[in-house]
Amino acid sequence: MTNNHAFSDAEKQAVYRAIFQRRDVRRFRSEPIADEVLQRILQAAAHAPSVGYMQPWNFLIISDGQIRKKIHDAFLVANAEAKEMFEDERRDAYAALKLEGITESALNICITCDRSRFGKVILGRTHQSDMDLYSSVCAVQNLWLAARAEGVGVGWVSIIKPEDLQEILHLPENVVPIAYLCVGYTDSFAGEPELKTYGWLPEILLSELIFYDSWGNTKNER
């Protein structure tokens, strides 16, 4: 049977290009992002799947220099703590990594999750209460891929205490930060993840990650 819903080969290749060439970017040029580009990548985020059509996300566009400085200070504190968790040479290697572009990127975007949106009982969230968080994560990934297609770099900064984000951005109690993103044009979309290049951790082959019917079963009887 023909599959009417499949994209053309050229379209498929474009989708895979976005997926394979998306990178966590930490080095940015300073020129601004046009409003129409920003709106398109936010629309992409807002078209993520959401549990029970809850749409739990908000998008905070942060450009103010003072707020960015506070965020950057919070990063520095967390990063100094993080460094101490590694041992010996690994500690030095960690310290040498550039892990954020908070102040030099065109803007920052914080994607949040409102855990109380539309009330307590949400279709699909009754037995897996974190599904709302996961919906907001899907929005992050949509934004990231759309940004890649637009030639815009995105870097996810997770080395910040959530309570610092909560305070600096004045998030209400029911709203949690999911991703703090640095967003901007860049000269460097590397060919592979930086941490792979540095040999920080080894790549795991896909074939080692697949099991059939039950955990640990590597025999494909399909």
Added chain:
Amino acid sequence: MTNNHAFSDAEKQAVYRAIFQRRDVRRFRSEPIADEVLQRILQAAAHAPSVGYMQPWNFLIISDGQIRKKIHDAFLVANAEAKEMFEDERRDAYAALKLEGITESALNICITCDRSRFGKVILGRTHQSDMDLYSSVCAVQNLWLAARAEGVGVGWVSIIKPEDLQEILHLPENVVPIAYLCVGYTDSFAGEPELKTYGWLPEILLSELIFYDSWGNTKNER
């Protein structure tokens, strides 16, 4: 300055097409998915961003009928409980929804997160311990978009107790199920989310979801 990294207009449109036409699919045709298509969508998943290059995901391909029946039974129990959480007409409306395609889809895929992969200290996870879960969610969204491009439907079934998935799929203690997906060809990629069509919850306009610099600030001073 020209942006060398942007995709062509045709490529951008293909990426946005995948994002905007992706649907949560619950009605499937039975014909099998070719191995090369399955491999491509799993490769897409494995190219998700992962915190500290942790690659915490595994992919369980479930085709066995008996295991699927057990999963379906677990869904039925949870779904009956879920129904009781809604009131009056909403309960009847809930009961009328088709929310899964576990047994009729070509296959099921469970994407997991190994919370102990590569040890206790992971770069980027030191201050936000759920970043590993979020990495696996990004893998789900990559798979979903790649599948859309291939004309393959995906539906995320979250109305199952995680402990049931854990037991039926023999997941080790350190491995948690993130997404149980029904995957297969379909006649129905609807034009918009079903729950939007049904008026289950209202759509929130993007403009209402954007704040500037601080929660609640709707004034764009960029």
